[in-house]
Amino acid sequence: MTLRIALAQIPVEHGKPEENYKKVAQYLSKAAQAKADVVVLPELWNTGYDLARLEEIADVEGQRTKEFIQAKAQEYKIDIVGGSVAIKENEQFYNTTYIVDKQGKLISEYRKVHLFRLMDEDKYLAAGEQKNVFELSGVKSASFICYDIRFPEWLRTVAKEKLSIIYVVAQWPQTRIEQWKALLVARAIENQAYVVAVNRVGDNPDNKFNGHSLIINPLGEVLSDSGDQETLTVYDLDTSEMEKFTQQIHVFEDRRPELYD
Numbered sequence: 001m002t003l004r005i006a007l008a009q010i011p012v013e014h015g016k017p018e019e020n021y022k023k024v025a026q027y028l029s030k031a032a033q034a035k036a037d038v039v040v041l042p043e044l045w046n047t048g049y050d051l052a053r054l055e056e057i058a059d060v061e062g063q064r065t066k067e068f069i070q071a072k073a074q075e076y077k078i079d080i081v082g083g084s085v086a087i088k089e090n091e092q093f094y095n096t097t098y099i100v101d102k103q104g105k106l107i108s109e110y111r112k113v114h115l116f117r118l119m120d121e122d123k124y125l126a127a128g129e130q131k132n133v134f135e136l137s138g139v140k141s142a143s144f145i146c147y148d149i150r151f152p153e154w155l156r157t158v159a160k161e162k163l164s165i166i167y168v169v170a171q172w173p174q175t176r177i178e179q180w181k182a183l184l185v186a187r188a189i190e191n192q193a194y195v196v197a198v199n200r201v202g203d204n205p206d207n208k209f210n211g212h213s214l215i216i217n218p219l220g221e222v223l224s225d226s227g228d229q230e231t232l233t234v235y236d237l238d239t240s241e242m243e244k245f246t247q248q249i250h251v252f253e254d255r256r257p258e259l260y261d
């Protein structure tokens with residue numbers, strides 16, 4: 001089947017949720033005009049990395065974000081992989097993804113499992129402990145957040161459920177963009193799944209971000225690279241070829257878990 005995927009490669013205004021909700025609303029509307037089945041947003045798009053002000057600007061229990069994307073999904077009949085937002089829950093802050101289907105139903109959520117010390121996430125955020133496997137437009141998928149992709153063991157743990165698409169949402173700095181590409185290509189090949197990865201553009205007080213949102217097939221071929229500017233990329237992904245990729249090399253069957261830690 002063919003899935004029309006829209007990748008919202010947008011800038012995020014540091015510590016300014018109002019502006020960011022407006023920007024995301026514009027891009028959801030653009031994705032709907034392009035008749036996308038699914039739209040993917042970047043990481044921490046409500047607050048950016050203004051983590052020291054989370055008490056003031058985090059979304060309490062994700063209420064605002066959930067209501068906002070559920071209403072848009074229903075209005076536009078579009079699935080939303082909601083990037084991630086900073087939320088406050090039980091006196092803690094989390095970097096959280098919400099997945100909403102075309103009926104506006106919240107079908108799953110995910111809290112970033114690996115906190116990134118270089119950006120002080122360990123000081124301000126609590127880590128998640130659950131995987132996020134879901135079906136969108138009939139395609140079995142999972143999602144991860146940014147630094148998570150440096151942990152192949154985590155993606156493998158989830159990918160053992162035989163995924164077709166691995167979604168990744170990120171704020172990955174320009175200085176390490178080659179690592180972003182290499183890690184995503186490797187995760188696609190080793191897990192025999194498509195990777196759909198959205199990174200932001202623009203800058204914040206500490207980093208520059210140059211996008212390069214990617215769609216990669218299970219052979220590790222880059223099908224789409226969004227370049228380094230703000231853009232909505234729309235790509236028709238034909239997932240019917242999955243079996244062609246998985247029938248030759250049986251990595252899941254050939255694992256020797258008894259030898260691994």
Ligand SMILES: O=C(O)CCC(=O)C(=O)O
Pocket residue numbers: 116119145146147148150171172173176
């Ligand atoms: O691992 C990296 O180099 C970047 C990770 C990152 O920026 C994040 O997790 O927010």
